[in-house]
Amino acid sequence: MSKYRKSFSSPVNVGGLSIMPFASMDDALDQVISDGHVTPGFGVSVNSEIVMLARRDPALMAHINNAVLRFADGIGVVKTIASKGVKNTRIPGCEFWEALMLRAGKSDIPVMLIGAKPQVNEAAVAQLRAAGVNVVCGIDGYFDDEDVLRKALSQHQPKIITVAMGAPKQEQLIVRLREFYPDAFYLGVGGTYDVYTGHVKRAPKLFCDLHLEWFYRLCAQPTRIGRQWSLAKYLALHLTRQL
CATH class of the missing domain: 3.40.50.2300 (Response regulator)
Incomplete structure (x- = not known):
């Protein structure tokens, strides 16, 4: 492991993906840049949709698990990690970028x-x-x-x-x-x-605070309904502890 990496805790398995919990945005950023040095590799922001895609695509799952940075973007993934007794925080991908x-x-x-x-x-x-x-x-x-x-x-x-x-x-x-x-x-x-x-336009702050960005995007773009169906499938797996 690179000397620049400071993961908050050991990775947690979420539906076959090994997600790295972090206490803060800065801790996740330290995985990439520390003291002016860049850690080569790649990063992936993981939400419920990505988990469901990876479960259907072994190549994508292997690719994500090889990343030097794998952080929880979606609140569903954050909740799943927490259900396993591990503290972590959500890191929105656009804010991290x-x-x-x-x-x-x-x-x-x-x-x-x-x-x-x-x-x-x-x-x-x-x-x-x-x-x-x-x-x-x-x-x-x-x-x-x-x-x-x-x-x-x-x-x-x-x-x-x-x-x-x-x-x-x-x-x-x-x-x-x-x-x-x-x-x-x-x-x-x-x-x-x-x-x-x-x-x-990003979801208003109220939707972000309530972790309902997905609902705002669905209302703005009803054509996303097919993609949002994966959220329901993820929720079912989460509630039955199959992730």
């Missing part, structure tokens, strides 16, 4: 952003640079050839790469990029760039 970017900025660590629509990626790059983050490259998610990404990695030598393409597509891309460029930390961030730039 922004905190990671700001910490990288303090140490002038080069960062690369991949994914999202062109205007969203450009806006995220601009806002981060305005906040003092050393974003060396931004490439939207509409590239035709992954060689574009590999050339950018070789040219700009980023130490942190975040990919906004949704699970499991972003995780699959990270696997391929790490084979070519392993000496960096990768993080899949879903729709985080959209939220950060204001292209997608």
Whole structure:
């Protein structure tokens, strides 16, 4: 284990995924950046949907369990860990990403952003640079050839790469990029760039405090109903202690 890692407790098995409990956001950030050094590898923010996806996809489960950072994003996962007698805190993925970017900025660590629509990626790059983050490259998610990404990695030598393409597509891309460029930390961030730039509105604070972001998103996007069904399945497994 890297000398920079400070997990709050031993990993906890949640539906086959080995999740790392943390007492705070800072403890999770220390897994990636400590004293200006970046731990190579990749991180995964785990919610109920990811758990259910991984249970159906052995390759995805193996990939997640190989991550140097596996933290509980969804409240369902937090509750499952707590039911096993382990203290932990929820770390929202979008908040973790922004905190990671700001910490990288303090140490002038080069960062690369991949994914999202062109205007969203450009806006995220601009806002981060305005906040003092050393974003060396931004490439939207509409590239035709992954060689574009590999050339950018070789040219700009980023130490942190975040990919906004949704699970499991972003995780699959990270696997391929790490084979070519392993000496960096990768993080899949879903729709985080959209939220950060204001292209997608995050749930109001009341919904966040009540851990009902999923309900707010469902009301705003009824087409998500198919994805939300996995939450009901997760809840059933949680209540019957099958996770």
